[in-house]
Amino acid sequence: MRKNDVVLLAHGDGGALTHELITGLFLRYFPGRTLQSLTDAAALELSGGRVAVSTDSFVVSPLFFPGGDIGKLSVCGTVNDLAVVGAKPLYLTASFLIEEGLPLAELERVVASMAAACAEAGVEIVAGDTKVVGRGNLDRLFINTTGVGLIPDGVELGYARLAPGDQILVNGPIGEHGMTILALREGFGFAGQVASDCAPLNGIIGELLAAVPGVKLMRDLTRGGLATAAKEIALAAGCDIILKEDAIPVRPEVKGAAELLGLDPLYLANEGKFMAVVPAADGEKALGVLRRHPLGQEAALIGEVCSGRGNVYLKTAFGGTKFLDMLAGTPLPRIC
Amino acid sequence: MRKNDVVLLAHGDGGALTHELITGLFLRYFPGRTLQSLTDAAALELSGGRVAVSTDSFVVSPLFFPGGDIGKLSVCGTVNDLAVVGAKPLYLTASFLIEEGLPLAELERVVASMAAACAEAGVEIVAGDTKVVGRGNLDRLFINTTGVGLIPDGVELGYARLAPGDQILVNGPIGEHGMTILALREGFGFAGQVASDCAPLNGIIGELLAAVPGVKLMRDLTRGGLATAAKEIALAAGCDIILKEDAIPVRPEVKGAAELLGLDPLYLANEGKFMAVVPAADGEKALGVLRRHPLGQEAALIGEVCSGRGNVYLKTAFGGTKFLDMLAGTPLPRIC
Numbered sequence: 001m002r003k004n005d006v007v008l009l010a011h012g013d014g015g016a017l018t019h020e021l022i023t024g025l026f027l028r029y030f031p032g033r034t035l036q037s038l039t040d041a042a043a044l045e046l047s048g049g050r051v052a053v054s055t056d057s058f059v060v061s062p063l064f065f066p067g068g069d070i071g072k073l074s075v076c077g078t079v080n081d082l083a084v085v086g087a088k089p090l091y092l093t094a095s096f097l098i099e100e101g102l103p104l105a106e107l108e109r110v111v112a113s114m115a116a117a118c119a120e121a122g123v124e125i126v127a128g129d130t131k132v133v134g135r136g137n138l139d140r141l142f143i144n145t146t147g148v149g150l151i152p153d154g155v156e157l158g159y160a161r162l163a164p165g166d167q168i169l170v171n172g173p174i175g176e177h178g179m180t181i182l183a184l185r186e187g188f189g190f191a192g193q194v195a196s197d198c199a200p201l202n203g204i205i206g207e208l209l210a211a212v213p214g215v216k217l218m219r220d221l222t223r224g225g226l227a228t229a230a231k232e233i234a235l236a237a238g239c240d241i242i243l244k245e246d247a248i249p250v251r252p253e254v255k256g257a258a259e260l261l262g263l264d265p266l267y268l269a270n271e272g273k274f275m276a277v278v279p280a281a282d283g284e285k286a287l288g289v290l291r292r293h294p295l296g297q298e299a300a301l302i303g304e305v306c307s308g309r310g311n312v313y314l315k316t317a318f319g320g321t322k323f324l325d326m327l328a329g330t331p332l333p334r335i336c
Numbered sequence: 337m338r339k340n341d342v343v344l345l346a347h348g349d350g351g352a353l354t355h356e357l358i359t360g361l362f363l364r365y366f367p368g369r370t371l372q373s374l375t376d377a378a379a380l381e382l383s384g385g386r387v388a389v390s391t392d393s394f395v396v397s398p399l400f401f402p403g404g405d406i407g408k409l410s411v412c413g414t415v416n417d418l419a420v421v422g423a424k425p426l427y428l429t430a431s432f433l434i435e436e437g438l439p440l441a442e443l444e445r446v447v448a449s450m451a452a453a454c455a456e457a458g459v460e461i462v463a464g465d466t467k468v469v470g471r472g473n474l475d476r477l478f479i480n481t482t483g484v485g486l487i488p489d490g491v492e493l494g495y496a497r498l499a500p501g502d503q504i505l506v507n508g509p510i511g512e513h514g515m516t517i518l519a520l521r522e523g524f525g526f527a528g529q530v531a532s533d534c535a536p537l538n539g540i541i542g543e544l545l546a547a548v549p550g551v552k553l554m555r556d557l558t559r560g561g562l563a564t565a566a567k568e569i570a571l572a573a574g575c576d577i578i579l580k581e582d583a584i585p586v587r588p589e590v591k592g593a594a595e596l597l598g599l600d601p602l603y604l605a606n607e608g609k610f611m612a613v614v615p616a617a618d619g620e621k622a623l624g625v626l627r628r629h630p631l632g633q634e635a636a637l638i639g640e641v642c643s644g645r646g647n648v649y650l651k652t653a654f655g656g657t658k659f660l661d662m663l664a665g666t667p668l669p670r671i672c
Contacts, residue, residue, distance in 0.1 A: 014559025014605075015663030019568075041390035041421040043487055046382065054377035055429035055482055056465045061473075085377040093391035093482050097433070100669075127482075129392045134669055137395075137475040146391055146429050146463075146482035151379055223350025232355075269350075327351030333436075334469055 007102045012132025021130060025108060029115040030094075032124040042126035044091055049150040052087035054078055057144040061334040063110065065184050067176075067196030068271070070143055071113035073336060076200045076271060077222065078147040079121045083202040084218040084274055086157045086209060087149030089121060095129040097142040110141065121200035123147070155209065159237040161216040166305040167283030168241065169276045171204060171296040172197070173249040174226050178268030179257055181335050188261075193253045199272035204293040208276065211289045217277040220270070222336055224327040227266040229275060230303075230312045231326045240308025243324070245316045247302045266314070267327045269335050277305065343438045348468025357466060361444060365451040368460040370427075378462035380427055385489055388423035390414055391482040397670040399446065399477055401520050403512075403532030404607070406479055407449035409672060412536045412607060413558065414483040415457045419538040420554040420610055422493045422545060423485030425457060431465040433478040446477065457536035459483070491545065495573040497552040502641035503619030504577065505612045507540060507632040508533070509585040510562050514604030515593055517671050524597075529589045535608035540629040544612065547625045553613040556606070558672055560663040563602040565611060566639075566648045567662045576644025579660070581652045583638045602650070603663045605671050613641060 010017045027036055034042045058074040068076075075092065082089040094114065098107065118125060177196040182188070201220065209215055217237075219229045226248070234241045250258075250265045258265050272295060278286045283301055290296030312324040346353040363372055370378045394410040404412075411428065418425040430450065434443065454461060513532040518524070537556065545551055553573075555565040562584070570577045586594075586601045594601050608631060614622045619637055626632030648660040 009669045010664070012559075012669060013663055015564055015603075016661070017664065018559075019662060041388040041418045041423060041483070041485070043421070043423075044387040044389060046387045051380040051382045051387065051484070052377040053380060053427065053429060053463055053482075053484060055431045055463050055480065057431040057433050057467050057480055059433065059467050059469050059473075082377045085379065087377060087379075091389065093389060095391045095393040095480050095482075097393050097395065097478060127389055127391050131393050131395050131478075132669060133395050133475070136472070137397075137670070138478075139469070139473040142433060142467075142474075142478075144391065144393055144431050144480040144482075146389075146431075146480075147377070148387070148389060148484070149377070223348075223354075228351055325352070326355060327349055328346070328353065333345045333348060334467075334473070 005104045007098050007100060007104060007107065007132055009100050009132055009134060012130055018130065025111060026128055029111045030125040032126060034126040035128065044126060044148065046150060049152045052082050052085055052149045052151050053146065054081035055146040056081060057142060058336055059142045059334050060336050061139060062184060063141055065180055065196055067180060068198035069110060069113050070141060071110035072117045073198050073271060074143040074145045075114050075117035075121060076198050077336060078145040079123060079200045079202050080220040082147045082149040083205040084220050085151065086155035087151045089123045089147050089149040089202050091126045091148040092123050093127040093146045094125050095144040097138055098132045099138045099140050100132055100135050102140055117200060121202055157217050159217060162237040162239050162277060162305050164305055164307045165280040166216060166277050167280055167301055168303040169286055169290060170300055170302050171273055171290050172298040173251045174221060174270055174273055175250060175254045175258065175265035175268035177271040178332065178335055179254050182332060183257065190253060190257050197270055197272035199295055201272060201274055201295065204290065204295045207293055208286060208289050212278055212282050212286045214279045214282050215276055218274050221273045221275060222271060223269050225267040225269055226275065227324040228326045231324060234312050235310040238310060240306040240311045241303060242306055242313045242315060243303035245314055247300050249298050249300050271336065341440045343434050343436060343440060343443065343468055345436050345468055345470060348466055354466065361447060362464055365447045366461040368462055370462040371464065380462060380484065382486060385486040388418050388421055388485045388487050389482065390417035392417060393478060393480040394672055395478045395670045396672055397475065398520060401516055401532055403516060404534035405446060405449050406477060407446035408453045409534050409607060410479040410481045411450050411453035411457060412534050413672060414481040415459060415536045415538055416556040418483045418485040419541040420556050422491035423487045425459050425483050425485040425538050427462045427484040428459050429463040429482045430461050431480040433474055434468045435474045435476050436468055436471050438476055453536060457538055493553050495553060498573040498575050498613060498641050500641055500643045501616040502552060502613050503616055503637055504639040505622055505626060506636055506638050507609055507626050508634040509587045510557060510606055510609055511586055511590045511594065511601035511604035513607040514671055515590050518668060519593065526589060526593050533606055533608035535631055537608060537610055540626065540631045543629055544622060544625050548614055548618050548622045550615045550618050551612055554610050556610045558605050558607060561603040561605055562611065563660040564662045567660060570648050571646040574646060576642040577639060577648045578642055579639035579650050581650055583636050585634050585636050607672065
């Protein structure tokens with residue numbers, strides 16, 4: 001495989017070039033024994049808990065951005081979906097959808113980034129798939145990852161456990177991933193000042209669960225942002241949620257850019273942030289645990305659960321209160 | 337959701353319209369309790385064997401064809417990948433990649449077809465994902481499915497078990513899926529005479545494994561067809577394979593069209609066919625089991641394993657012998 005080559009349709013026909021792409025690229029970066037066996041399905045060792053599975057397709061544009069790329073994102077996104085249900089992520093499958101003509105060097109850069117993210121998260125790619133479509137039938141590269149993890153016995157997260165007084169935490173400043181992609185795509189001048197927060201959260205979440213077994217619920221704050229996640233939780237749990245605007249960490253550059261563009265950071269996507277709901281008595285302890293982890297140094301207690309019927313209120317810095325609903329009508333496509 | 341509506345970018349933004357699409361369409365057709373819980377990852381009950389996982393993205397064009405559609409294909413393809421490694425398919429994830437503007441009625445037709453195929457195969461969709469990209473960034477609709485199954489204790493398939501004298505079977509005529517897509521796409525006159533063989537193979541494979549526990553290896557014959565699968569097996573097992581042209585079932589309409597177009601049915605894709613390698617003594621018994629199943633009525637013994645170093649030979653109807661290699665140089669993209 002020469003560096004200046006591009007992906008050809010024949011790389012996806014299941015024949016000799018497909019074989020070359022798999023052995024020459026994918027198997028080189030993904031060294032797990034299970035994947036190397038190249039069977040139609042991978043056989044996994046799993047015991048000691050319930051099995052969790054999550055799937056996500058990544059279509060982010062551009063493919064490379066400050067703080068990450070589609071490869072890192074595709075590993076972190078699925079790892080985080082498993083982590084927030086209390087699972088220890090173990091295995092990933094990876095399916096590549098490639099437009100004919102994509103430079104192989106770009107594909108390799110993405111694959112190398114996936115391998116690094118897998119190593120950071122401690123997960124293994126165990127099965128894969130490659131499809132190549134003709135020019136114009138797909139924009140460059142999409143990746144699906146599906147993850148398998150184990151929920152240890154004793155971990156029981158769920159909407160039904162929420163009760164008035166529960167404290168809500170976030171592990172750091174919000175809106176960075178969404179603002180990064182937006183700035184880059186629209187060519188805004190502040191593009192260089194923000195970077196995606198893309199990161200695997202299973203490490204920090206593992207430490208939280210170990211120290212605070214009473215954690216009731218977690219959500220990663222991707223598409224739709226913090227506000228949409230809070231609204232979905234309130235609706236599913238049949239309670240209200242009050243968020244304190246003052247307490248929600250937002251970096252000044254994100255806040256400034258959002259004001260300029262008429263956007264609300266509460267609705268911007270994150271790829272390395274999650275919210276956790278813990279019993280009132282565990283709030284400070286959970287905050288301490290998060291702040292001791294590199295991915296939680298700016299963690300904050302941002303609100304609480306109240307009795308109610310699915311509303312989310314924001315107590316503003318000026319003493320007012322506003323309703324927060326799900327994201328609607330301002331789509332920023334291909335953010336993840 | 338009105339029938340004449342189309343998919344909007346906002347259906348993929350993670351907000352209110354996404355919520356409407358999930359509850360109004362996907363949850364209506366996929367009624368499993370696990371999916372309905374709408375958590376970030378599904379929790380599965382799995383015990384009594386090793387866990388198998390397989391992933392596949394489907395990009396077939398056109399979306400609808402005689403014998404199936406992208407929805408049926410996306411279920412059968414992954415079910416079959418699990419079945420040929422000896423697993424009982426149990427759970428699927430489904431990720432939809434949708435071009436803005438796709439009529440919702442078409443999406444619903446695909447989803448309904450997936451639900452029917454899931455019912456036929458006895459599998460449940462437990463997790464999902466939807467991405468919508470702008471017009472021109474993707475051709476209509478792609479679907480990724482990832483499957484989880486259980487390999488029962490005692491089932492041990494693998495290349496290493498192959499030995500000279502082993503018999504090779506196929507469960508019916510080859511080349512139908514590939515020829516159907518080709519005919520439809522190129523507007524050939526015989527398009528109405530062929531139909532895809534798209535079908536879930538876990539039923540017939542389950543009966544084969546129950547009756548003939550000595551089965552050594554199976555492969556489904558998708559991209560690259562029978563010849564490519566045989567070559568991959570020969571290379572991985574370090575043996576030769578001899579196939580008898582006379583014995584390989586091909587429908588006259590497929591054979592005729594292939595001759596006309598200068599194509600070889602041995603390299604055309606199938607979506608409801610598999611090959612099985614069994615010990616010499618089990619050949620006839622396995623044939624009988626396959627022929628008693630609706631998906632194996634035209635099953636045949638088509639060749640055998642010989643000592644060697646990875647070559648595949650075809651004994652032609654005229655008494656000659658030719659080498660078969662992997663598919664190379666004649667890509668027919670977006671066939672699955």
